[in-house]
Amino acid sequence: MLARLQHSGEVRLPGRLHHGAHAEGQAGGLRGPRRPRARRLALRSALRGLLTAGLVSLALVGSARGHSLLLESAPAADATLATAPAQLVLRFNNRIEKSLSRVRVLDARGVAQPLVVNAAAGSADRLVATVPPLAPGAWTVLWQVLSTDGHVVSGRFEFRVGP
Template identity: 40%
Template sequence: MIPRRLALAAPALLLAGPVRAHALVTGSVPAANARLAAAPSEARVRFNSRVDLARSQLLLAPVRDGAGGTADERALDLLPGTPDTELRAALPPLAPGRWRLRWQVLALDGHITRGDIPFAVTGQRAPG
């Protein structure tokens, strides 16, 4: 037999689970490890939960010699009107090479999550 207190608390625990989850990436443009003939005009990172857009950021940097240093990172301006489950920013023209999109968000649960999305611009059209 389940103690009465536990039976009453169980529904509250089930409801609290999703609210306490960290913001995790569910998709992006460019996709992680993508090899693109041309750079997209916009970066987009979608999350599984709402984020505080005022305290979140997207950074862009070229990747040189396998290093992903922050010296060349450039903060991207987030586009207005973006849903609070994604970060969107216009991308400058990108030269062929390897690039890294770095994101950092503050989820509404108060936790900061961050990560990198590496991609390459080849400058070459796919055979077709």
């Protein structure tokens, strides 16, 4: 069962993994010379990339966390109401400075209707305004609030009164 190689004078066992100079190129054989410096550089680059990505994502999350986001409204965005609402309620994801916030309701021509914002009504994350009688048609709500982090945030949505 021993096979003698003619060119090297080595004895090889059939079906076995052989070590030595020729084993490097064989499937399942030994690896070539190690390059620890290249591996270390690649590992450092990968870690540096992961660290940079993590820091960027933390910075983005941290900067957006304090901003007020509109969670819900009454009337709801794109709602069709049978009758005009008596009040408008906007609920945000965190506290707002009510006295420095404002809301307007515009008709289809862009004419603003007078609203009375009640700073004492509702919790600290809600803006409540008394709405005058509205005619049937499309209405646009424009809002602007001051977040407790000092940033001004604004938005808009529409609703419809009548058929």
